[in-house]
Amino acid sequence: MKELSLNILDVTKNSVTAGADTIRITLETSPDGMLVFSLEDNGCGMSEEVVRRVTDPFYTTRTTRKVGMGLPLLKLAAEQTGGYLKIESSTEAGKSGTTLSAAFDTKSIDFMPLGDIVSTICVLISGSPDIRFVFKDITPDGTVFLDTSELKAVLGDGISLGEPEIIAWIRDYLTEQYKERKGNLQK
Amino acid sequence: MKTLAELAAIRERMQNNVIVREGTASTRVVVGMATCGIAAGARPVLSAFVEGVEKAGLLDKVTVTQTGCIGICQYEPVVEVYEEGKEKVTYVKVDAAKAAEIVEKHLKGGSVVTEYTIGAIK
16 A cells, blocks of 8 residues: 555445444544554454454455455554554444554654545545544644534435535545644644 | 535535436446555545546436455456446556546447456456
8 A cells, every 4th residue: 555544445444344333533643753543433343363363464265355455454554664553342232343543653764654535534435425434633733623423414314425516525624624734834 | 614504505505406316327337445446546546436427517327336346456446337228347457547538438428448448458
């Protein structure tokens, strides 16, 4: 993967497949340059056995396609910067779900740039307009935030978040927030 | 600055159109978005189709959706076009520029861009 935002798109699709109705994507960069990406879903979760093996690229079998290259690639991207990947999961009825966090040292020469995270979020929402996505990108310069439940509240039931006009609005909404934050940085 | 109030205005504008549009799309564009597709560059391809279809005024006719791995990872990004009453067309190794061309020539103009199809490569 050429950009971290592509890894994020890829692994977030696991949460979609797990049947989650709420998915939280958080990026948090600390002043010392450590970036933590966390993904929290309320999907079906994984057994301890599966959690132990999901980062093994050879665990998957082509026929079941239950697990793929997504997590091994994310783990590699994190570890090659001196970071880590942690996965916690529960299959307990009523509180099932998975929380994943990946830490990156953005100062490392092996850190893949975040890239076009706005496109990643737009693609996720257009692919699964009924899932609630909560996205936060927190840095010392400010926070970019989107909660699709707020948009749903405005749009009502009649209009899908996946409509191209709505996706275009979301793209502009996020892009503006990033521009504003960049403005803060320059001040 | 984009505001939620502006979104409400879009809703008012769309409400009538959406009702008319529902169930009328006869063409489906499916972009493979599994690990293989994403790594090969499917994300900008999907964006190009979504934007291209809107710009070409084809929203009533064409829907753009995502799918998992189709099984021909070496040809990703793969895009399939399903048209009512016609055979499925599979485009391979698509990029954003090819996507724009497919929108223009195939989805709008009605003629398959044969040079980008899987048949042309195999």
